Amino acid sequence: MNVGTEWLVDAEGCSADRLCDLDAVRSLCEEVITALDLRVVGDALWHRFPEPGGVTGLYLLSESHLACHTFPETGIATFNLYCCRPRPPFAWDERLRSALDATRVTIRTAIRGSEAETDYALFETHLRELDATSEVSSR
Amino acid sequence: MNVGTEWLVDAEGCSADRLCDLDAVRSLCEEVITALDLRVVGDALWHRFPEPGGVTGLYLLSESHLACHTFPETGIATFNLYCCRPRPPFAWDERLRSALDATRVTIRTAIRGSEAETDYALFETHLRELDATSEVSSR
Numbered sequence: 001m002n003v004g005t006e007w008l009v010d011a012e013g014c015s016a017d018r019l020c021d022l023d024a025v026r027s028l029c030e031e032v033i034t035a036l037d038l039r040v041v042g043d044a045l046w047h048r049f050p051e052p053g054g055v056t057g058l059y060l061l062s063e064s065h066l067a068c069h070t071f072p073e074t075g076i077a078t079f080n081l082y083c084c085r086p087r088p089p090f091a092w093d094e095r096l097r098s099a100l101d102a103t104r105v106t107i108r109t110a111i112r113g114s115e116a117e118t119d120y121a122l123f124e125t126h127l128r129e130l131d132a133t134s135e136v137s138s139r
Numbered sequence: 140m141n142v143g144t145e146w147l148v149d150a151e152g153c154s155a156d157r158l159c160d161l162d163a164v165r166s167l168c169e170e171v172i173t174a175l176d177l178r179v180v181g182d183a184l185w186h187r188f189p190e191p192g193g194v195t196g197l198y199l200l201s202e203s204h205l206a207c208h209t210f211p212e213t214g215i216a217t218f219n220l221y222c223c224r225p226r227p228p229f230a231w232d233e234r235l236r237s238a239l240d241a242t243r244v245t246i247r248t249a250i251r252g253s254e255a256e257t258d259y260a261l262f263e264t265h266l267r268e269l270d271a272t273s274e275v276s277s278r
Contacts, residue, residue, distance in 0.1 A: 001151075001210075001213040001215060003149075003208075003210045003213060003215050003217060004208075004217075006147070006219075008145070008249055008251070010142075010251055010252055010253070012140075012252070012253045041186050041195075042184055042186065045181055045184060045197065045199045047180050047181065047199055049201075056180075056199055056203070056204065058184065058197045058199050058204055058206075060184045060186055060195055060197050062188075064195070064206075064208055065195065065197055065206050065208075067197075067203075067204050067206065067219075067221070069142075069143075069203055069204075069221070069223070071140075071142045071223075071252075074140040074142060074252070074253075076140060076142050076252050076253065078142060078143075078221075078251045078252070080145075080206075080219060080221070082206070082208070082217075082219070084208070084210075104253070106253075108249065110147055110247065110249075112147070112149055112217045113149055113151070113210075113213070113215050113217070114149070114151045114213075114215065114243070
C-alpha cells in the first residue's frame with residue numbers, strides 16, 4: 001500500500017546570506033505550500049541556530065509534512081516534502097535558483113509504505129546542472 | 140558536501156489501535172530521541188487526525204528532524220530521521236515490531252547534500268521479513 005510520495009530536494013551553491021535569512025527561507029516554504037494547495041495544521045516550527053546561522057523549519061500538513069534545513073557554511077539547503085495525496089511537482093530547481101542562488105538542485109522521490117522495498121526503480125534522481133558551464137545531466 | 144544522513148523507515152502490518160494511540164507513538168519517538176542522544180529544540184508538534192485517527196508528530200532537532208505519520212486504515216507507520224551529525228543505527232525493526240506489532244519494516248538511507256546525485260549506491264533498502272513464514276531478504 002502506497003501511503004504517499006516524498007520529495008528529497010538538495011540545493012547546492014546557495015548564497016550563505018539567503019540561507020541565514022529565516023524570513024526568506026520561510027517565504028519560500030510558504031510558496032511551496034500555496035502552490036501545491038497544502039493545508040498547514042497548527043503553527044510551523046522555525047529555529048535559527050547560532051553562527052553560522054542555519055535555519056530549520058517544519059510544517060505539519062494534512063498531507064504529511066514539509067521540512068527545510070539550511071547550512072550556510074556549505075551553501076546547502078535541503079527540503080523534504082511528504083504528501084499522502086497526489087500533488088503536482090513543484091518547480092524546485094527554478095525557484096531555488098531564484099530564491100537562494102542555488103547552482104545545482106537534486107530532486108529524489110521516494111514512495112512511502114509497503115511499496116518501499118521495491119522502490120529502487122522509483123527512487124529517481126533528477127539532477128539539473130544550473131551552472132551553464134557544467135555538463136547537464138539527468139537520470 | 141555531505142550535510143547528513145536520513146533514514147526513511149516504513150512499517151507495515153501494524154496494529155490499527157496502536158497507530159491511533161498518540162501517546163504510544165509519541166513514546167516510541169521519544170525512545171528514538173533518547174537512544175540516539177538527540178536534542179529537541181522547542182516543543183514537538185503532534186496532531187491526531189479524524190477517523191480513522193492517524194497521528195503525525197514532528198520534532199525539530201539540533202541534529203535536523205524526526206517525523207512520524209501513522210495510517211491505521213492500512214496498518215502502516217512511516218518515520219523520517221534526518222541527522223546532520225553521525226548517529227548509530229536505531230533498532231527500528233525490533234522496536235516497531237514490539238511497540239506497533241509491525242510485521243515488516245523497511246529502512247532506507249539517503250545521504251543529504253551535494254553527494255545526493257551519486258546516492259544510488261548509498262540509498263540502500265534493508266528489508267527484513269519479520270514474518271517467519273516469509274522469505275528473509277536484504278539488499
